[in-house]
Amino acid sequence: xxxxxxxxxxxxxxxxxxxxxxxxxxxxxxxxxxxxxxxxxxxxxxxxxxxxxxxxxxxxxxxxxxxxxxxxxxxxxxxxxxxxxxxxxxxxxxxxxxxxxxxxxxxxxxxxxxxxxxxxxxxxxxxxxxxxxxxxxxxxxxxxxxxxxxxxxxxxxxxxxxxxxxxxxxxxxxxxxxxxxxxxxxxxxxxxxxxxxxxxxxxxxxxxxxxxxxxxxxxxxxxxxxxxxxxxxxxxxxxxxxxxxxxxxxxxxxxxxxxxxxxxxxxxxxxxxxxxxxxxxxxxxxxxxxxxxxxxxxxxxxxxxxxxxxxxxxxxxxxxxxxxxxxxxxxxxxxxxx
Amino acid sequence: xxxxxxxxxxxxxxxxxxxxxxxxxxxxxxxxxxxxxxxxxxxxxxxxxxxxxxxxxxxxxxxxxxxxxxxxxxxxxxxxxxxxxxxxxxxxxxxxxxxxxxxxxxxxxxxxxxxxxxxxxxxxxxxxxxxxxxxxxxxxxxxxxxxxxxxxxxxxxxxxxxxxxxxxxxxxxxxxxxxxxxxxxxxxxxxxxxxxxxxxxxxxx
Amino acid sequence: xxxxxxxxxxxxxxxxxxxxxxxxxxxxxxxxxxxxxxxxxxxxxxxxxxxxxxxxxxxxxxxxxxxxxxxxxxxxxxxxxxxxxxxxxxxxxxxxxxxxxxxxxxxxxxxxxxxxxxxxxxxxxxxxxxxxxxxxxxxxxxxxxxxxxxxxxxxxxxxxxxxxxxxxxxxxxxxxxxxxxxxxxxxxxxxxxxxxxxxxxxxxxxxxxxxxxxxxxxxxxxxxxxxxxxx
Numbered sequence: 001x002x003x004x005x006x007x008x009x010x011x012x013x014x015x016x017x018x019x020x021x022x023x024x025x026x027x028x029x030x031x032x033x034x035x036x037x038x039x040x041x042x043x044x045x046x047x048x049x050x051x052x053x054x055x056x057x058x059x060x061x062x063x064x065x066x067x068x069x070x071x072x073x074x075x076x077x078x079x080x081x082x083x084x085x086x087x088x089x090x091x092x093x094x095x096x097x098x099x100x101x102x103x104x105x106x107x108x109x110x111x112x113x114x115x116x117x118x119x120x121x122x123x124x125x126x127x128x129x130x131x132x133x134x135x136x137x138x139x140x141x142x143x144x145x146x147x148x149x150x151x152x153x154x155x156x157x158x159x160x161x162x163x164x165x166x167x168x169x170x171x172x173x174x175x176x177x178x179x180x181x182x183x184x185x186x187x188x189x190x191x192x193x194x195x196x197x198x199x200x201x202x203x204x205x206x207x208x209x210x211x212x213x214x215x216x217x218x219x220x221x222x223x224x225x226x227x228x229x230x231x232x233x234x235x236x237x238x239x240x241x242x243x244x245x246x247x248x249x250x251x252x253x254x255x256x257x258x259x260x261x262x263x264x265x266x267x268x269x270x271x272x273x274x275x276x277x278x279x280x281x282x283x284x285x286x287x288x289x290x291x292x293x294x295x296x297x298x299x300x301x302x303x304x305x306x307x308x309x310x311x312x313x314x315x316x317x318x319x320x321x322x323x324x325x326x327x328x329x330x331x332x333x334x335x336x337x338x
Numbered sequence: 339x340x341x342x343x344x345x346x347x348x349x350x351x352x353x354x355x356x357x358x359x360x361x362x363x364x365x366x367x368x369x370x371x372x373x374x375x376x377x378x379x380x381x382x383x384x385x386x387x388x389x390x391x392x393x394x395x396x397x398x399x400x401x402x403x404x405x406x407x408x409x410x411x412x413x414x415x416x417x418x419x420x421x422x423x424x425x426x427x428x429x430x431x432x433x434x435x436x437x438x439x440x441x442x443x444x445x446x447x448x449x450x451x452x453x454x455x456x457x458x459x460x461x462x463x464x465x466x467x468x469x470x471x472x473x474x475x476x477x478x479x480x481x482x483x484x485x486x487x488x489x490x491x492x493x494x495x496x497x498x499x500x501x502x503x504x505x506x507x508x509x510x511x512x513x514x515x516x517x518x519x520x521x522x523x524x525x526x527x528x529x530x531x532x533x534x535x536x537x538x539x540x541x542x543x
Numbered sequence: 544x545x546x547x548x549x550x551x552x553x554x555x556x557x558x559x560x561x562x563x564x565x566x567x568x569x570x571x572x573x574x575x576x577x578x579x580x581x582x583x584x585x586x587x588x589x590x591x592x593x594x595x596x597x598x599x600x601x602x603x604x605x606x607x608x609x610x611x612x613x614x615x616x617x618x619x620x621x622x623x624x625x626x627x628x629x630x631x632x633x634x635x636x637x638x639x640x641x642x643x644x645x646x647x648x649x650x651x652x653x654x655x656x657x658x659x660x661x662x663x664x665x666x667x668x669x670x671x672x673x674x675x676x677x678x679x680x681x682x683x684x685x686x687x688x689x690x691x692x693x694x695x696x697x698x699x700x701x702x703x704x705x706x707x708x709x710x711x712x713x714x715x716x717x718x719x720x721x722x723x724x725x726x727x728x729x730x731x732x733x734x735x736x737x738x739x740x741x742x743x744x745x746x747x748x749x750x751x752x753x754x755x756x757x758x759x760x761x762x763x764x765x766x767x768x769x770x771x772x773x774x
Contacts, residue, residue: 155513157684405553419564430575433582515682
């Protein structure tokens with residue numbers, strides 16, 4: 001919140017709006033700390049700490065496969081960041097760790113079976129087209145990790161889609177087979193809630209354990225690196241829609257819990273949607289953003305050809321963020337409505 | 339527009355310095371829609387060239403008889419006629435290609451490249467200049483389409499014009515032959531063209 | 544200058560151009576129209592021998608310079624108050640024995656409408672082949688419905704039971720193996736085949752002489768351009 005205030009203060013300085021009669025507030029996308037890199041860096045280190053439970057679970061469950069995805073994505077992200085920043089004539093962007101966070105999130109959102117070039121390409125596209133092309137950290141419209149993932153998801157549908165999780169030979173025995181969401185969608189099979197909660201199911205390497213994501217997410221919220229509004233509103237919206245479907249279909253709560261704990265929902269709500277660059281600035285805006293994301297997730301999960309919708313939901317809402325920011329410009333104190 | 343352009347100048351200008359896609363950003367609907375393969379892209383380029391040359395020549399011939407308020411009607415009439423000819427010929431002699439291109443051949447009617455050339459060149463210049471201008475613009479359009487189509491087809495299928503150019507272990511980037519690939523490729527190429535232009539400008543100064 | 548300012552001249556100019564262009568287009572249509580129609584019919588006709596007889600037999604037939612007798616007719620099926628039309632091609636051997644039928648069917652796929660040709664044997668008991676005329680499924684995934692390996696599964700399937708789609712290989716009788724990663728496309732095609740078979744199979748007449756039920760115009764494979772085909 002302090003970032004927001006600082007931005008508003010600076011925007012209200014007279015030289016920003018010469019000759020304009022009704023004072024207006026220019027709200028720009030965050031983060032607004034441009035004078036010191038330490039701010040971004042502290043946040044990014046927090047995010048890495050927050051992600052550590054999910055990383056630990058993924059390494060325990062998928063072993064070599066998770067390690068491979070993480071190493072490939074982080075290395076490719078750092079290399080891409082270095083390369084593209086050089087092309088733009090800037091050298092210091094590696095130190096703020098944001099590329100590393102993108103790499104970790106991307107690695108955690110990959111299916112364990114994906115070949116190395118999928119992660120590498122996703123990283124290059126995510127950093128290149130998703131971030132640097134817009135002007136680097138703080139300027140991007142879309143979450144870089146999700147841009148990269150969407151690109152490879154469509155490019156290599158066979159290696160990334162529901163099929164990628166099935167018949168994965170060599171993974172830990174307990175976790176081979178279809179992902180819980182695609183099992184539910186395509187074959188009508190319910191996975192037990194306890195394995196979903198703890199994470200002993202199949203899925204993208206980092207998203208399987210709900211408890212790990214919640215622990216890490218709560219740490220982020222405690223450190224105020226992530227705002228509580230976005231995950232809360234996403235989860236509540238998803239729960240509401242799932243509950244309605246649940247009651248209408250007579251699943252006695254199973255459907256609701258299944259949708260809450262399966263797939264990338266927890267991971268997405270706490271780590272992807274909360275990216276301060278691509279989410280709205282104000283508390284009200286964050287609520288709108290979360291509700292919109294939650295609705296889209298459920299619409300995609302229930303009505304589209306994809307079993308999971310977190311990635312596309314976040315990307316669509318990223319595109320809406322500038323609009324939400326315009327809607328929710330806070331009223332300056334003492335200012336009457338124009 | 340110079341006051342008295344020569345035919346050669348108009349022809350050369352259209353190919354690169356005033357490239358319809360990269361410099362004027364005209365005809366982007368067709369550019370995005372048919373560049374998922376080299377063959378449809380080239381067919382499209384030929385059709386556009388045919389329509390553009392014919393329309394420019396006809397408009398240039400009757401330019402002295404036209405009142406300004408009637409010109410758009412006559413432009414559209416002329417363009418629509420030649421587009422219909424192209425569409426029918428394609429359906430008769432290249433049936434599969436005509437199915438692949440689907441509605442995009444009839445849509446040449448609303449390709450702003452053609453009406454733009456009719457308006458800014460053919461309705462003001464004599465037949466020779468108008469024809470040279472149309473030819474130059476058509477070649478420029480064809481080059482732009484071919485460049486985008488080559489990148490998309492090679493990355494998306496590992497092939498070019500149906501021949502394999504990349505080794506068979508190449509994982510096809512399916513996204514490149516889908517609509518998002520068109521936007522990404524066009525965007526990156528536009529950026530590249532601007533970058534080269536910017537560098538050129540810098541070295542000149 | 545005076546020409547340009549006269550409204551009458553302007554009006555006549557537009558009229559003249561319209562007439563001129565109209566006539567030119569009419570001429571082109573008169574010349575090319577039949578060719579285009581022939582192309583459309585040929586596209587379907589070329590597939591029919593393979594669909595009914597299979598690759599080997601139809602190649603043999605072509606080598607002997609013989610052609611099948613093919614007639615098209617339209618079957619209308621009323622279901623839940625909606626009438627659905629199917630174009631059916633009845634196929635006879637040169638000596639007059641009925642060998643099968645080809646039904647043109649369409650339905651919703653993952654991306655867009657899918658158009659199919661379904662080959663059935665003379666009694667409508669078995670599927671003899673499947674061909675995809677038109678589809679816009681995802682390249683590399685759903686578009687695999689075009690491939691021989693997948694389409695071939697429909698051959699020899701009985702029409703008495705509905706086909707179901709299974710995942711991960713090991714399809715048994717009355718089952719079709721889904722294309723991995725494209726369950727929806729696989730299901731769509733199977734669904735279209737099921738509905739078509741259910742609707743049409745009972746209405747196929749078996750007559751060994753092609754001349755006997757000739758209410759609808761005959762279309763010969765040798766000369767496909769003569770008749771307009773309706774779907």
